[in-house]
Amino acid sequence: MKASDLGELALRNLREAVLRNSLTTLGVAVGVASLVAMLSLGVGLQQFTNRRLASSGLFNAIFVAPRTNFTGFGPRAEAPVEHPRPLDEAARIEMEHLAGVTEVYPQIRFMTELRYNSVPYTTVVAGLPSSDRSDSAFDGMQGRFFSSQTADEAILGIRFARELSPKDTGALIGRDLVLRYAARQPLNSSTEASDAGAPPKSPKSGKGAHSDSGADQGLSGFSVVPRKKTLRIIGIIKSEPEAGFGGFRATQVYIPLTLAQTLQATQVSDLREVLQGPGAGEGQRYASLTVRVKSSSQVVAVENEIKKMGFRTFSLFDASRNLRLLFALLDLLLGIFGSLALAVATLGIVNTLVMAILERRREIGVLKALGAADRDVKQLFFVEAGTMGVLGGIFGVGMGWFIGRLLTWGTNFYLHRQSLPSVDVSAVPWWLALGAIAFAVGVSLAAGIYPAARAARLDPVEALRYE
Amino acid sequence: MNGTNDGQAIRAESVSRHYQIGEAVIRAVDGVTFQVERGEFVSLLGASGSGKSTLLNLLAGLDRPTGGEIWVESRSLGAMSSIELARYRSHTVGMVFQAFNLLPRMTLEENVELPLRLAEVDRAERSARVREALERVGLGRRLAHRPGELSGGEQQRAALARALVNRPSILLADEPTGNLDSKTGAEIMELLREFNDKLSMTIVMVTHEAALADRFSDRIVTIADGKLLSNVVKT
Numbered sequence: 001m002k003a004s005d006l007g008e009l010a011l012r013n014l015r016e017a018v019l020r021n022s023l024t025t026l027g028v029a030v031g032v033a034s035l036v037a038m039l040s041l042g043v044g045l046q047q048f049t050n051r052r053l054a055s056s057g058l059f060n061a062i063f064v065a066p067r068t069n070f071t072g073f074g075p076r077a078e079a080p081v082e083h084p085r086p087l088d089e090a091a092r093i094e095m096e097h098l099a100g101v102t103e104v105y106p107q108i109r110f111m112t113e114l115r116y117n118s119v120p121y122t123t124v125v126a127g128l129p130s131s132d133r134s135d136s137a138f139d140g141m142q143g144r145f146f147s148s149q150t151a152d153e154a155i156l157g158i159r160f161a162r163e164l165s166p167k168d169t170g171a172l173i174g175r176d177l178v179l180r181y182a183a184r185q186p187l188n189s190s191t192e193a194s195d196a197g198a199p200p201k202s203p204k205s206g207k208g209a210h211s212d213s214g215a216d217q218g219l220s221g222f223s224v225v226p227r228k229k230t231l232r233i234i235g236i237i238k239s240e241p242e243a244g245f246g247g248f249r250a251t252q253v254y255i256p257l258t259l260a261q262t263l264q265a266t267q268v269s270d271l272r273e274v275l276q277g278p279g280a281g282e283g284q285r286y287a288s289l290t291v292r293v294k295s296s297s298q299v300v301a302v303e304n305e306i307k308k309m310g311f312r313t314f315s316l317f318d319a320s321r322n323l324r325l326l327f328a329l330l331d332l333l334l335g336i337f338g339s340l341a342l343a344v345a346t347l348g349i350v351n352t353l354v355m356a357i358l359e360r361r362r363e364i365g366v367l368k369a370l371g372a373a374d375r376d377v378k379q380l381f382f383v384e385a386g387t388m389g390v391l392g393g394i395f396g397v398g399m400g401w402f403i404g405r406l407l408t409w410g411t412n413f414y415l416h417r418q419s420l421p422s423v424d425v426s427a428v429p430w431w432l433a434l435g436a437i438a439f440a441v442g443v444s445l446a447a448g449i450y451p452a453a454r455a456a457r458l459d460p461v462e463a464l465r466y467e
Numbered sequence: 468m469n470g471t472n473d474g475q476a477i478r479a480e481s482v483s484r485h486y487q488i489g490e491a492v493i494r495a496v497d498g499v500t501f502q503v504e505r506g507e508f509v510s511l512l513g514a515s516g517s518g519k520s521t522l523l524n525l526l527a528g529l530d531r532p533t534g535g536e537i538w539v540e541s542r543s544l545g546a547m548s549s550i551e552l553a554r555y556r557s558h559t560v561g562m563v564f565q566a567f568n569l570l571p572r573m574t575l576e577e578n579v580e581l582p583l584r585l586a587e588v589d590r591a592e593r594s595a596r597v598r599e600a601l602e603r604v605g606l607g608r609r610l611a612h613r614p615g616e617l618s619g620g621e622q623q624r625a626a627l628a629r630a631l632v633n634r635p636s637i638l639l640a641d642e643p644t645g646n647l648d649s650k651t652g653a654e655i656m657e658l659l660r661e662f663n664d665k666l667s668m669t670i671v672m673v674t675h676e677a678a679l680a681d682r683f684s685d686r687i688v689t690i691a692d693g694k695l696l697s698n699v700v701k702t
Contacts, residue, residue: 012573367585370581371554375550
């Protein structure tokens with residue numbers, strides 16, 4: 001028989017015992033739904049955890065600081081070095097060129113004054129690297145992310161936004177803020193710039209470099225001059241972006257990191273720089289740098305390289321590998337429990353098809369008398385089983401997804417009452433949906449093997465004997 | 468002698484069908500030898516349990532003999548694989564039964580289409596052939612009816628249409644009038660005669676009614692207890 005005829009006859013047969021076949025299909029659907037719901041829970045929790053870990057920057061970031069021969073808490077870990085290598089732009093670029101490194105950026109945070117409608121507010125401003133774009137804090141934000149790393153734009157935290165405009169925070173987007181800050185100005189250099197974030201002119205190095213023309217070798221001080229800069233508000237976020245070690249804490253105003261660097265605003269760590277003696281004035285120094293690597297598996301290698309360069313590093317070990325193993329085990333267990341219902345549904349298919357054979361004995365006999373080969377009869381039953389599998393699979397994936405949504409909804413209802421932020425505990429990725437349908441079809445076909453063989457073996461003479 | 472002569476449609480040579488039930492051996496058909504010429508209308512006459520239906524099933528390829536050999540149009544049924552036998556049932560023979568055996572949930576059109584589906588005939592060709600077959604038995608206007616909506620005689624006509632839709636050369640009929648009153652039965656027999664005359668179909672009919680066999684067939688083969696009793700060509 002041709003495939004189209006097989007399909008037509010199979011559908012026709014399924015429709016003829018519509019209640020029984022619907023119930024059997026529903027059984028498959030419930031089985032698939034329980035499997036999908038269980039696995040979606042596993043996948044959802046894994047995604048949630050991975051997202052949190054990735055966005056926390058804890059597992060793919062290395063914290064780098066210069067060796068300071070710091071003494072204070074406990075025994076010294078390293079032998080003191082006479083001339084610790086400064087953490088300057090050259091070192092930053094060198095680190096950026098290490099294999100697996102995606103970004104190396106300083107942490108820039110400074111306390112400053114902002115004016116909105118001429119009312120002054122004191123707050124902390126932080127520079128955001130472009131990689132933070134993928135941070136979950138920017139999902140569903142009002143407005144948008146920075147158009148470029150040098151744009152004169154600002155994103156506000158919701159708390160500060162409410163302070164500025166209690167009634168409608170959305171109205172803030174597109175309005176201007178005036179940032180007033182204390183800029184470092186190298187000693188002996190001109191003080192022409194007064195407004196604008198143009199970096200101080202530097203004869204020997206590029207952006208952000210600290211000019212030192214004609215300075216004394218032992219002198220690395222700077223003067224502090226007030227400056228202002230107008231920033232456009234382009235977005236408002238509800239939660240703080242994660243920032244790896246240190247974090248932003250209480251920061252409520254974010255500007256692009258490159259812009260923040262060009263501002264040359266004084267930071268707390270600048271004071272230490274002043275004291276660092278000879279060589280300290282040769283360029284911009286960073287108190288610390290954060291090195292982001294592509295994947296957490298590269299952290300150890302990159303960290304070793306940086307140590308060889310003569311810096312102190314800090315990172316968390318690759319804990320995500322163990323985490324993956326844990327989740328694989330969890331998925332396996334959830335999958336086994338979820339499959340139990342599908343196994344029961346399989347018995348339902350066997351039962352339904354065996355019943356169908358008893359009922360359709362004469363029909364099978366007629367088909368054979370009219371020229372159906374054993375193979376045709378077998379295929380007919382297989383297609384019927386497979387159809388129940390496909391329909392049950394599709395319906396079951398829908399149900400499983402719905403159960404997952406209900407679980408998420410219930411969890412978030414509970415979390416909300418505990419005043420905790422909501423989470424997505426279940427997820428049905430396409431591979432799970434397709435895999436579940438394929439599994440349902442496979443299992444249904446397996447369930448059809450016995451009934452199909454039995455139907456094909458049916459003796460037509462017996463089946464057609466007049467009763 | 469092997470195979471069939473040019474003029475022979477069917478040749479059965481010492482055909483037996485024995486069943487083993489426990490210790491007992493039931494000889495439903497026991498060493499039957501006979502031939503059917505092309506275009507002949509032969510009746511297999513016998514009392515119930517005589518083995519005539521079993522013999523018909525052997526000719527139809529629905530069952531295999533335990534002994535002997537059957538040739539249909541020069542081909543040995545015993546040498547055919549089960550798939551070849553299915554093709555044989557589909558293309559070479561058509562069957563009608565006492566109980567009609569139409570599928571109750573299908574319309575007449577769908578019932579008659581079934582052999583065409585099994586023979587993998589193109590869809591485009593099917594509906595014309597189904598219509599033609601149903602018109603030939605006088606049911607051209609009942610295409611959309613289900614068997615339950617028809618009288619017994621009409622159902623048997625539909626079954627005849629189904630048997631000839633694939634244009635087989637041989638029609639095997641198992642008590643085709645057994646469920647019908649004599650008037651309707653006679654109508655069905657007239658149709659069989661018509662097929663025999665106009666379409667040159669070879670017909671083998673199983674019946675227990677000597678009168679019917681006598682009135683309509685060319686030759687009567689009488690069977691009793693699985694054995695051939697007489698083989699009478701009517702004059």
